[in-house]
Amino acid sequence: MPHPATVTLPGTAVAERLGAALPGAVREAFAEHVVLEPASLFAAMAFMRDDPELDAKYLVQMCSVDMITRIDVVYHLASLARNHIFEVKVPADHERPAVASVAPLWIGATLQEREVYDLMGVAFEGHPELTRLFLWDKFPGHPLRKDFMSLPGGQKSGLSQFPKQAPGQTGGEFRPRDAGAGAP
Amino acid sequence: MPIKSEPVEVNIGPQHPSTHGVFRMVARIDGERVTDVKMVVGYLHRSMEKLAEERTYTQNIPFTDRMDYLAAMTGNLGYCLSVEKLAGIDVPERAQYLRTMFSELQRVASHCMATGAFINDCGAWQTPVMYTFRDREKVLDLFEMTCGARITTNYMRIGGVAFDIPDEFLPALDWLVNDDLPARFEELENLIVGNEIILMRSRDVGVVTPEMAINASLSGPMLRSAGIAWDIRKADPYCVYDRMNFEIPVGYNGDSYDRMVIRIEEMKQSLRIIRQCMAELPDGPHKVDVPLALRPPAGEAYSRVESPKGELGFYVVSDGGPAPYRWHVRAPSLINLSVLPQMTIGQSIADAIVTLGSIDINVGEVDR
Numbered sequence: 001m002p003h004p005a006t007v008t009l010p011g012t013a014v015a016e017r018l019g020a021a022l023p024g025a026v027r028e029a030f031a032e033h034v035v036l037e038p039a040s041l042f043a044a045m046a047f048m049r050d051d052p053e054l055d056a057k058y059l060v061q062m063c064s065v066d067m068i069t070r071i072d073v074v075y076h077l078a079s080l081a082r083n084h085i086f087e088v089k090v091p092a093d094h095e096r097p098a099v100a101s102v103a104p105l106w107i108g109a110t111l112q113e114r115e116v117y118d119l120m121g122v123a124f125e126g127h128p129e130l131t132r133l134f135l136w137d138k139f140p141g142h143p144l145r146k147d148f149m150s151l152p153g154g155q156k157s158g159l160s161q162f163p164k165q166a167p168g169q170t171g172g173e174f175r176p177r178d179a180g181a182g183a184p
Numbered sequence: 185m186p187i188k189s190e191p192v193e194v195n196i197g198p199q200h201p202s203t204h205g206v207f208r209m210v211a212r213i214d215g216e217r218v219t220d221v222k223m224v225v226g227y228l229h230r231s232m233e234k235l236a237e238e239r240t241y242t243q244n245i246p247f248t249d250r251m252d253y254l255a256a257m258t259g260n261l262g263y264c265l266s267v268e269k270l271a272g273i274d275v276p277e278r279a280q281y282l283r284t285m286f287s288e289l290q291r292v293a294s295h296c297m298a299t300g301a302f303i304n305d306c307g308a309w310q311t312p313v314m315y316t317f318r319d320r321e322k323v324l325d326l327f328e329m330t331c332g333a334r335i336t337t338n339y340m341r342i343g344g345v346a347f348d349i350p351d352e353f354l355p356a357l358d359w360l361v362n363d364d365l366p367a368r369f370e371e372l373e374n375l376i377v378g379n380e381i382i383l384m385r386s387r388d389v390g391v392v393t394p395e396m397a398i399n400a401s402l403s404g405p406m407l408r409s410a411g412i413a414w415d416i417r418k419a420d421p422y423c424v425y426d427r428m429n430f431e432i433p434v435g436y437n438g439d440s441y442d443r444m445v446i447r448i449e450e451m452k453q454s455l456r457i458i459r460q461c462m463a464e465l466p467d468g469p470h471k472v473d474v475p476l477a478l479r480p481p482a483g484e485a486y487s488r489v490e491s492p493k494g495e496l497g498f499y500v501v502s503d504g505g506p507a508p509y510r511w512h513v514r515a516p517s518l519i520n521l522s523v524l525p526q527m528t529i530g531q532s533i534a535d536a537i538v539t540l541g542s543i544d545i546n547v548g549e550v551d552r
Contacts, residue, residue, distance in 0.1 A: 006420035032484070059401050060488075061497050061514035074499065074512075076486055080398060080414050087486070108401025111522050119233070134226035134551060143234050144510075 006078075009054075009086035017054055021047055033074075033087035041090050042100040042126070048077060048088075049105055055079035056086075059106040062113070064120040066146045071097045073122060092122055101127035119144040189215040194533070198227050202305050202537045205547030209524075209540065216532040221525045225518075228551040236511040241267050241342060241478045244511065249336035251513065252549040254297050257290035257327075258491035260340035265422055266487040266498035267342050271480035278468045279344035284423045285357075285461040286330075286339065287489070288454040289323050292365070294492035295447040295454075296320040298544040302444055303376060305541030306385040312376065319368050322360055329353055342478060344471020357462065361455045369452055377445055386441040390527040390539030393438060400522045404494025405450070406543060409435035409442040416490035427464075428457045440542035447544075477506040493517050493544060517549040 015029030025040040025047075036044050048056040056077035065072045070091045078085040092099050101124035103109045113124045114133040121142035124130055132139065141148050191214045197203035206227035212220035232247045248259035261283055268275060275283075300316030324334040330349055331339040339346050376382050392402065397410040407414050415432045417425040433449035435442025482504040488497040494516030501510040520543050528536040 005426070057398050060495070061401075061486075061499065061512070061519075063499055063510075063512035063514075065501055065510045076497075076499075080412065080419075083419055085420075106401065107396070107399050107526070108519055108522050111518055115518070132226075134229040136226075143231055148234075 007084040009084050014086050018044055033089050036088060036090045038090050038099050045102050045105055055082050059108045062109060064116045064122055068146060070094050071120060071122060073099055097121060098123040098125055100125050103127050204301060204545060207547045211533060213533055218528050218531055218533055218536050221528050223521060223524060225550050228547050232552050233511050236508055238507060240506050242476055246338050249338055250548060251552055252546045253335055254546055255290050255294040255492045256337045257286045257339060258489055258496060261287055262489040262496045262498050264340045264342050266485050266500045269487045270483060270485040270500055270502055271478060273343050275344055276469045276472060277466045279470050280423045281461050281465050282345050285458055288457045291454045291492045292451050293320045293323040295451050299444060299447050302541045305537050306382055319365060326357060341471055343474040348470040361458050365455060373448060386538055388439050389535045390440045390542055391438050392523060396523060401519050403516050405443045405446045406520045408446055410438035411436055416488055416495055422489055428460050430456050440538050443542045479504060479506050491516060494520060513552055515549045515552060517545040521545060
C-alpha cells in the first residue's frame with residue numbers, strides 16, 4: 001500500500017485554527033511557520049497538542065536561533081496519526097531570554113530544553129530541572145549565541161584569534177565578552 | 185526479619201563497558217532496586233553546531249560522520265538532504281540509489297553492533313559481539329572499497345555521492361546480501377531469539393507504553409517496539425524509498441526484547457531493499473556539480489532521515505552566506521534517553537543496564 005508522504009501544514013492554516021480558539025495567541029503567520037505570542041505559548045502548545053485537527057502529539061524537535069535582536073525558539077510539531085508536520089516559533093528577549101517550558105506537555109522536551117538553556121541561555125519557566133546539559137555549571141556564557149567570544153572592535157572572528165585561556169582562569173575556560181573590568 | 189537497607193548512590197560510567205561510550209548514569213539504589221536515575225552527558229561534547237557556523241556547507245559533512253560514528257552514512261545523508269532542500273538541488277538518479285543502498289548497509293552495520301552490545305549487556309560476555317562484529321566487518325569492507333574509510337566515511341556530497349562504486353563492488357555486495365548475511369542472520373536468530381536466558385533477562389524490562397513513546401518523541405526501534413508503525417522511510421520517503429518494497433517490523437510489549445528482535449528483523453528488511461537497489465541501479469552521473477562554497481538562498485529547512493537510532497533531523501538556517509547561520513541536529517540518541525528515568529526506576533540495577541543497552545545510544549550523537 002503506498003503510504004502518503006508527510007504534509008507540511010502552512011503556518012497560515014495553523015494560525016487560523018489556533019486564532020479561532022485562542023484569540024491573541026498568534027503574533028504573525030507565514031507560509032513556513034507561525035510566530036506565537038510568548039505570553040500565551042503554553043496555552044497555545046497545549047491547545048495544539050490536544051486539538052483533534054492539529055493533533056500535535058509528537059514534538060519532533062526544538063531548538064533556538066540567535067537573531068541578534070531576539071532569540072527565536074523553534075518547535076517542529078507533528079501528528080503521527082494524520083502524518084503532518086508544522087513549525088512554530090516564539091521570540092524571546094535577547095538579553096534575558098525566557099519562555100514557558102513545554103516539558104509538562106511533552107516528556108521529550110525535558111532534555112532538549114536543557115540543551116537550549118545550556119547553549120543559548122533561554123530560561124524555560126516551569127521546567128522541572130533546568131540545569132546545563134553538556135557544559136559544566138561554571139561555564140561562562142552560552143556558546144551558540146552570536147556574541148559569544150566575539151572580539152572587541154567588531155572584528156570578524158576566526159578560530160585562531162580567540163584567546164584559548166585567559167589569565168587567572170583554569171580548566172581551559174573561554175572568556176566571554178564583557179567579562180568585567182580588565183577584559184580586552 | 186526485614187533486611188535493613190539504606191540508599192546508596194552508584195556511578196555507572198563515565199568509563200564503563202555498559203554505558204557504550206562516555207556516558208554517566210548516577211543511580212540511587214536501595215538494595216537492588218533503582219529509586220532514582222540521573223544522567224550526566226557532555227563528556228564528548230565538541231560543539232559541532234557552533235563550529236559549523238564558521239565552515240562552509242561542504243566542510244561540515246565530516247562533522248556528521250563523527251556524530252553517530254556507528255552510522256556515518258545516514259548522518260552524511262541527512263545533512264546533505266537538508267542542504268539540498270535549502271538550496272533546491274536535484275540529485276541524479278544513480279546517486280539516489282547509491283545513497284539508499286549505503287544507508288541500508290549502514291543500518292545493517294549499526295544494528296549488528298547494537299544487537300551484539302545488547303547481548304553483551306545481558307551478560308553473554310563478548311562472544312555474541314564477536315559474531316555480530318564479524319558481519320559488520322564485511323559491510324565496512326565494502327565501505328572501504330568505495331570511499332576508503334570504514335567508520336568516518338564522508339561519502340555523501342551535496343548533490344550526490346563522492347565516488348562511484350568500483351567494478352568489484354557489485355559482485356562483492358551480491359555475495360554479501362544473497363549468500364553470506366542471510367545465513368549469518370539465521371544463525372544469529374537461532375542463537376538468541378527464543379533463547380531462554382535472553383528472554384528471562386530482557387522480557388518486560390524497560391517497558392515503554394505507546395502513549396509514553398509518542399509523548400517523549402521517541403523514534404526508531406524505541407518507538408516501533410511500543411507497537412507504533414512509524415518509520416520515516418515510509419512516512420516521509422526520501423531518496424528512492426518510495427519505490428522500495430519493505431515492511432516495518434513492530435513490537436507488542438515495548439520491552440528490551442522487542443527492540444532487539446526489531447533490529448534483527450530490520451536488518452533482513454535492509455537486505456531486501458539493497459537487493460532491489462542492485463536490480464534497479466541505473467547508469468548515469470553519481471553527482472551534480474555544486475560550487476564548493478555553496479551559498480544557498482536565505483531561509484531555513486528541516487529534513488529528516490531514518491537513521492538506525494531513529495529520526496535524525498537537520499535544521500539548517502541560511503543567511504545567504506557561505507556558512508550556515510545556524511545548524512541544529514535532532515539527535516535521536518539524545519531524545520530517546522528522555523525516558524531513561526521512567527524506564528529504569530523501580531527495576532533492579534542489572535535490568536537498568538539491559539534497558540540502557542536496548543536504547544542503543546551513541547554518545548557521539550548524544551553530545552555532538
